[in-house]
Amino acid sequence: MIELFDVTKRFGSETAVDAISLRVEKGEFCALVGSSGCGKSTTLRMINRLIEHSEGEIHLDGQPVRSFNEELLRRRIGYVIQNTGLFPHWTVARNIGLVPRLLKWPRGKIRARTEELLGLLGLPREEFADKYPHQLSGGQAQRVGVARALAADPEILLMDEPFGALDPITREALQRELQDIQARLNKTVVFVTHDMDEALALADRLVVMHQGRIIQQGRPIDLLHDPVDAFVESLLGGLDRGLKEAALTRVSERMAPFGPRLLASERIPYRASLSQALSVMLWHRVERLTVVDDEDIPIGELSLRRLLGAKSS
Amino acid sequence: MSESLAPLAPNSEGGRGVAQWRHWGVPLIWLTLLLVFTFGMAQLEVFLRLIEPDTRQVLYHRSSLASLLGQHVFVVAVASVLAIVLGVSAAIAVTRPAGRDFLPLVAQLASIGQTFPPVAVLALAVPVLGFGTLPIIVALLLYGLLPIVRNTLAGLSGIDPGVHEAARGMGMTDGQILRQVELPLAAPVILAGIRTAVTINIATAAIGATVGASNLGDPIISGIVNGNTAYIVQGALLIGLLAITVDSTFERLLRRPAAR
Numbered sequence: 302m303i304e305l306f307d308v309t310k311r312f313g314s315e316t317a318v319d320a321i322s323l324r325v326e327k328g329e330f331c332a333l334v335g336s337s338g339c340g341k342s343t344t345l346r347m348i349n350r351l352i353e354h355s356e357g358e359i360h361l362d363g364q365p366v367r368s369f370n371e372e373l374l375r376r377r378i379g380y381v382i383q384n385t386g387l388f389p390h391w392t393v394a395r396n397i398g399l400v401p402r403l404l405k406w407p408r409g410k411i412r413a414r415t416e417e418l419l420g421l422l423g424l425p426r427e428e429f430a431d432k433y434p435h436q437l438s439g440g441q442a443q444r445v446g447v448a449r450a451l452a453a454d455p456e457i458l459l460m461d462e463p464f465g466a467l468d469p470i471t472r473e474a475l476q477r478e479l480q481d482i483q484a485r486l487n488k489t490v491v492f493v494t495h496d497m498d499e500a501l502a503l504a505d506r507l508v509v510m511h512q513g514r515i516i517q518q519g520r521p522i523d524l525l526h527d528p529v530d531a532f533v534e535s536l537l538g539g540l541d542r543g544l545k546e547a548a549l550t551r552v553s554e555r556m557a558p559f560g561p562r563l564l565a566s567e568r569i570p571y572r573a574s575l576s577q578a579l580s581v582m583l584w585h586r587v588e589r590l591t592v593v594d595d596e597d598i599p600i601g602e603l604s605l606r607r608l609l610g611a612k613s614s
Numbered sequence: 615m616s617e618s619l620a621p622l623a624p625n626s627e628g629g630r631g632v633a634q635w636r637h638w639g640v641p642l643i644w645l646t647l648l649l650v651f652t653f654g655m656a657q658l659e660v661f662l663r664l665i666e667p668d669t670r671q672v673l674y675h676r677s678s679l680a681s682l683l684g685q686h687v688f689v690v691a692v693a694s695v696l697a698i699v700l701g702v703s704a705a706i707a708v709t710r711p712a713g714r715d716f717l718p719l720v721a722q723l724a725s726i727g728q729t730f731p732p733v734a735v736l737a738l739a740v741p742v743l744g745f746g747t748l749p750i751i752v753a754l755l756l757y758g759l760l761p762i763v764r765n766t767l768a769g770l771s772g773i774d775p776g777v778h779e780a781a782r783g784m785g786m787t788d789g790q791i792l793r794q795v796e797l798p799l800a801a802p803v804i805l806a807g808i809r810t811a812v813t814i815n816i817a818t819a820a821i822g823a824t825v826g827a828s829n830l831g832d833p834i835i836s837g838i839v840n841g842n843t844a845y846i847v848q849g850a851l852l853i854g855l856l857a858i859t860v861d862s863t864f865e866r867l868l869r870r871p872a873a874r
Contacts, residue, residue, distance in 0.1 A: 351783055375785035386780025390798050400784050449784070459783075 302327045303348060303457065303489060308357035310343055317343045319513035320357065325506070327456070328487045332504035334494060334536065340513040341493045345459050348491065349378045361457070376400050379450030379458040379488070383465045385442045387434040393419075393445050394430040400453040418448040421482065440471035447479070451486070460492045464499065476502060497537060501525075501545055509533050522549060547575035547608075555608055556592040556601040564599060565589035571600060575608055582608075641863040648855040652679045655848060662844040672844040674833040683852060686829035689747060690819050693754035694812045700755070701762030701811075702804065706792065709770045717767075724763040733821055740825050750822030757818060758811035765807025769800025802868055809864035816857040820849070830856070 303325040310318040318340040325331040333341040346352040348359060350371045359366045366374060387396050394415050401411045419426045422444040434442055443463060450458060464472040476499060483490060483503075494500050500507055501521045508518040509532075517529040525546045528534040538545045553571040569578050569590045578590055588605040651658075655673060662672040707713040708720045736753040743749040773796060781791045797804075823831030830853045837845030 349783060351779070372785045372787050375783060377785075380780070380783035382776060382779055382783070384774070384776040386774070386776040386778075386783070388777060388781070388795055388799075389774075399786075403785055403790070446780075 302360075302362055303491065304358075304360040304363075305344070305348075306358045306360070308344070308347065308354050308359055310340070310347060310352060311355045316513055318347070318354075321510075321513075321515045322357075323508060323515065323518070325489055325491060327489050330483055330490045330492065330503055330505045331508060332492045332494060332500035332506070333508050333510060334497060334500045335510035336536075337495060339510040341510050342461055344510070345461055345491055345493050348457075349375050349380060349459055351375075372403075376403055376453060377455050377457070379453075379455040381443075381446050381450045381458070381460040381463040383462040385434070385446040387442055387445055387449070389434050392431050392433060393424070393437070396434070396445060397448045397452050399449055404453055406453075414452060415448075418451060421451075422448050422478065424448075438471075439467050440475060443467060443475060444478075447475075447482075451482075451488075456489055458488045458490045460490065462493055462495070465494070465496070472499070479503065498545070498548070501537075501549060509536060522546065525549075544576045544579075547579060548577075550575045552578050552592055552603055555610075556603045557607055558601055559599075560602065562589075565591045565602060567591065568593045568597070568599075569603065570595070578603055578608055637866055637869070641859060641866055644855060644859040644862055648683075648852065648859050651851060651855060652683050655679055662847065665847060666842060666844040669842055669844065671842070674836070674845050674848050676832070676836070677828065679830075679833075679848065679852060682828065682830050682832055683856070685747075685827075686816070686819055686831075686853070686856065689751055689822065689827065689829060690754065690812065690815050693751045693815055693819075694758055694808070696751075696755050697758035697762055697811055698808055701759045701807075702766050704759075705763050705766030705770065709767065710788070720763060721767055724760050724767070730757070733818075736818075736821055736825065745826035747822070747827045749825055750819060750827040753822075754815045754819060758815050761807045761810040761814075762804070763807075765810075766800065766804045769803030769807075770796055772803065773799050805864065805868055809861065809868070812864070813857055813861050816853065816860060820853055 303323075305321055305323040307320045307322055308318060309316065309320050321340075321344065323331075323344075333344060335341050343352055347354045348361075348366065350366055361369075361374075369377075387393075388399075391399075394412075397415045397418055398411045401414055406414070415430070416426050419429060424441065424444055429437075429441070429445075434445070437445065443466075446463065450460075464475050467475065480503060492500070492503060504521055506518060507521045507524050509516050509524070511532055517524060517533050524533065525537055525542055528537055534542070551571070552569055552573050552575060555575060556571065565587060567581055567585045567587055567590050569581055569592055571592050571594055581590060582588065582605060590603045591599050592601040592603050594600050659673055666672050704720060708717040735757050736750065739749040739753045739756075743752055777795060777799070778791070781795050786794070819827075819829055820831030820834055822829060823835040830849050833845040833849035834853075837843060837847075837849065
């Protein structure tokens with residue numbers, strides 16, 4: 302659990318973070334969003350003391366972060382940054398094993414852990430363990446970055462725009478993987494991004510920052526429905542808000558059992574989002590879709606009316 | 615950093631055993647030539663006579679070439695080791711948070727000093743330190759300091775800030791970051807600075823003969839004074855070979871993959 306109480310950070314006369322309070326529960330995925338320069342990165346880096354806060358208190362599991370030795374504190378917290386920060390003169394395996402080595406784990410345990418993580422992130426050991434960072438693609442390098450952050454099995458993971466430098470396809474793949482990993486490992490994650498779709502897709506809790514202050518926080522769906530002001534509304538997509546909300550809901554939540562009518566010719570997987578279903582309807586100019594499972598077997602149907610939220614079709 | 619490491623990578627994979635000897639072949643050839651000429655100069659008397667047919671003495675005889683070579687290497691080695699220790703530590707000190715205030719000053723001094731001709735450094739050292747080996751060591755030390763400081767600064771500040779950030783974020787101590795990350799990554803650039811310093815110093819040390827240091831500059835100076843071109847050729851030949859030997863050794867060191 303991470304708690305911030307009235308935390309302020311000043312750089313000279315400039316106030317980067319202005320008396321913010323925030324509580325991230327254990328196992329929660331918290332996304333800090335806002336335009337650049339809003340203080341979200343600074344907030345993140347104050348948690349592992351890469352930046353010291355000027356006022357207020359930051360607690361981890363009830364203990365002030367200042368009560369820990371800063372290196373020991375950081376070894377307990379996973380940290381992922383945008384440009385990976387992999388050491389170019391170390392192999393992938395050695396990069397991943399960094400924190401366990403700092404913690405003086407026995408060599409065999411480090412090797413086993415490194416292999417486990419390479420597997421978890423879909424990087425076959427034989428192919429990747431002995432490569433150097435410059436031999437990796439952007440997506441692979443960031444996978445290694447995530448593996449390195451997870452190496453000593455920290456309870457907390459801080460991620461500073463980890464997928465910001467990746468192309469959209471790789472970014473989506475890594476977001477999905479991060480969701481899977483999070484579902485399995487249940488870490489407490491603080492994730493900084495300026496990509497609202499990314500934040501909406503990943504976060505349990507969304508924290509909107511502007512000019513060093515938190516202006517709204519809550520579940521993504523609540524923020525979409527009740528933006529506190531025009532800034533949050535525009536940040537959450539303005540006119541596109543309906544689509545962003547639809548992207549948060551899966552087809553399976555709205556689908557209906559088969560009615561008396563014939564099966565609709567166009568199909569949609571049950572895992573797809575409502576925004577994707579709407580897109581399929583738009584594309585084919587139809588009002589009904591057949592919902593199929595992973596084996597492409599029809600399991601129900603989705604009408605435009607149900608998609609829009611009406612009770613019956 | 616990563617760009618400069620990229621072309622080195624293929625060396626790091628496979629075929630090391632045999633390749634190692636081939637790699638060191640060039641410096642070994644130059645070293646062999648240097649030793650052959652040092653100990654076998656007498657055999658070349660015939661050729662030296664072609665240069666100076668009228669002079670009775672064509673072989674430098676006041677002391678053996680081997681001992682002059684030894685002196686030369688000794689002076690350069692002492693000055694270079696001191697310059698490396700001082701230069702690298704100074705550059706490290708001013709890139710730490712505590713010493714960062716001095717960074718502009720040291721960087722400035724290093725680039726200004728580089729424009730000083732070595733002879734001028736020597737000329738300034740003699741009145742203070744007198745004649746002999748000491749002034750030449752000091753002059754070489756001062757002159758060698760500059761490329762080393764400059765390159766160490768460049769190497770350390772050329773490291774991707776993301777790497778530094780990650781190292782801190784992972785919980786490495788300042789000492790661990792310096793030893794395991796900064797120095798290995800800056801090593802090729804630092805080594806290039808040392809190479810420049812040592813190579814220049816080998817040539818500059820010869821000037822030390824004018825202030826009473828005995829080394830391979832002796833035959834050259836005495837050749838100039840006595841109008842004996844054969845002496846000059848012997849001194850110049852050996853200094854040249856020594857410089858090339860050392861320089862090609864550094865080239866080898868630099869080409870080896872930084873990651874081992």
